[in-house]
Amino acid sequence: MADLLDSMLDLLRRLPPTQIEENVSLLVNLVPTYADDLLGSIDQPLKARVDTATGREYLACDYNRDGESYRSPWSNEYDPPLDDGTAPSPKLRKLEITMNEAFDLYRDMYYEGGLSSVYLWDLDDGGFAGVVLLKKTVTPASVAGPKGSWDSIHVFEVAERGRQAHYKLTSTVMLQLVRRKEVGGDNGSGVAEGWKHDGETNLSGSMTRQMEMDYPLQEFTAHVPNAGRMVEDMEIKIRNLLQEVYFGKTRDIVFDLRSTEDLEHARRQRELQKELAGFIRRP
Template sequence: MSEDKLDASLELLRRLDPQAIDKNLTSICSLITSSSTDADESAEIVADLLSSVDVPLKISTCAKSGKDYLCCDYNRDGDSYRSPWSNMYYPPPEDEDEAPPPFPSELLRQLELKANDAFDIYRDLYYEGGISSVYFWDTADDEAEDVSLDDGFAGVVLFKKETSDKTGKWDSIHVLEVVPESKSKVLYKLTTSVILDLQSKSQNSLSLSGNLTRQLEQTQLLDLTGGVNLETNHLINIGTLVEKAEYNIRNVLQEVYFDKLKDVMLKDLRSLDGGSSERAFSANQADIVKGLEGL
């Protein structure tokens, strides 16, 4: 029964307006909770639904550092979100003494800080603005006393960018898993989701919204010679994989959003008023392309 409800919810979300995905997801979760007589079952369905559906990233400000950071399901504990800059949750969890929120191990926290600095430079180079955040968490047994990077870990790399006139919005979510295969070989698994929202400002308004998900896996040999340590190897390999994923998915989005749309509108469908409809479409398309270029 729970699987049927989850599948039905996902199927419904695929058919609703992607621009209202956050609102629709909240409504469906409320409906599941209110209509179920089994609280544990409804909570499990809601948790699976929230982890399965990508929504636009929210921006919050770290009270300690004053820096902005991105909020998602991977740095959330209840209604609180962990800042990658201070490693503190905002707002502070109410039951922190009874059930402390999750934190990365000290060694992984140091890698997380370096990754945030590295991807902040990447963001500035490729996005020329926007916000980035990186979060890591341990995948080893929680009861393990000595946790090291040799045990592997997981994480998420987030980017958010909006154009100055709000006509273009880009959210990219890179969920990664680092799986050691030997002392010198590591498997990197990356799942990339991009949420794109483009709108034209012309009189005949046209909007394009949706998301795309792709996966990449790559096995890398670790080069620990020449003073390059394990942390640096992981940062280089993760950065290279994220860069490749973003390049590939942007090219796919260009084909899906523009090339296919142009074929449908101008070739497959009949023009009702000669060249005027084609000119209006071209104007709308130019506005949206401009918005994409601004991201």
Template sequence: MTASVDPFDSALDLLRRLNPRDTAANIERLCALAPTLQEDLLESVDVPLATRRCRQTGRDFLCCDYNRDGDSWRSPWSNEFEPPVEDGEGVVPSERVRRMEVRANEAFDVYRELYFEGGVSSVYFWDVDDGFAGCVLLKKSVPTATAAGGMKSSGSWDSIHVFEAADRARTAHYKLTSTVILNLGGQADALGNMDLSGNMVRQVEQDMPITDDDASHVVNVGKMVEDMELKMRNLLQEVYFGKAKDVVGDLRSIAPLSETSRDRATHREMIESMGGR
């Protein structure tokens, strides 16, 4: 007797085996095949962030499951849904949490400009039983550009930082889960297509001091997100890109074949001469 297969687990297993660059499109296809899995897939699988324009302020903001209500998304700049929800009301944070959300959006807008020199940032907070929670979203896309030699390259960086903050006496306990989605591509007639895509997830928990002013929460979350982004960026650069460089180096040598053959022959002669002594 065979055990029953969970459709949700099968969908996740399928997504892990497909190209990470096409995750958003593949989720849409899975939802069309199994509509009952839509909510679970949207909550469990991170995809590159979509951008919308706030009608009140004219500023771009990022869309995710944490600011979604049906087919509408709440703008962090106006605190209103785009487009308006059907019943005229949507889930919005309390007055205290909204004040912190506004400060956080101002702070991370400066962070985005300093570290990314462009892109879009959005911060969303919401109330929970023993404190509050939120997410910090950052996106930077590089449009397709043609470099020397006819190489066309493009790329995008999406980072999703979800945290929970539990208030305690003079301190707060923060739990941060960070996801980075990186897509890089290149195309040239002589070399063909190159696609380097994937995501990385890291978690950290930390107790940090707070004052009577809620602004200390924004400062603490900002420090944690900044430290986590720096660690994940260095890890991507040193480990993942380093490994990709080694693989490419093993597949294709930069030196001419004649030079490589001459070096191998010289090395073989030295070994043979040492063995004859």
């Protein structure tokens, strides 16, 4: 049966990333017994929900899900209500509140908008783990405007070793950029006919990276700056990689396929290169 799960995961890796939610839903309907395993193995775009107790939005994912309910980091309550839902210990809950406040400031500084949520849970070996979620969505101001989304999922495990702590971080960033070109027109009487679809550019995908670090731990609240430093460094690294892969490589491919210069200019450039090469070879 494990081969079946591997086959589903392999299939999802080959399908368009923009349709990941629809495809996961189809597979869950086909093999409902693997729903939890599949949802726990596939990162999907984060969903925003509203905490009915506080009125604040939070991000929902598999890490704050219990059955069909999701736990809010603000009130620590499940929606729909769940009497025996999983929750962090009181000590860890205090740290969770502090980390949510810290990453809310981080979100405002780096994203200038969007949403953030942090969830922590106890591990059987005495340590704990958590996830930092960040999401920013850009909606088009007009029909032809660009739209996109950035979803960050940072899962970390912590093992305390006296006055030091070992952190293992696994970060996944999902990026979607859509640029649609629309042209408008009229029917000759000055009345607009509406927008016509003229073309679309869609850059979508995900990137996952891991890192491990040891940091000093003078007190329990030191986990906040330690985890924050790792997430910050990882996001900067992934952003630079995405910029190189998505934009640099795309630009190179387009220029290889179609030159922006005319043939006459290219011919003169080649002749100039040959002439310079001749001067260099002369004794």
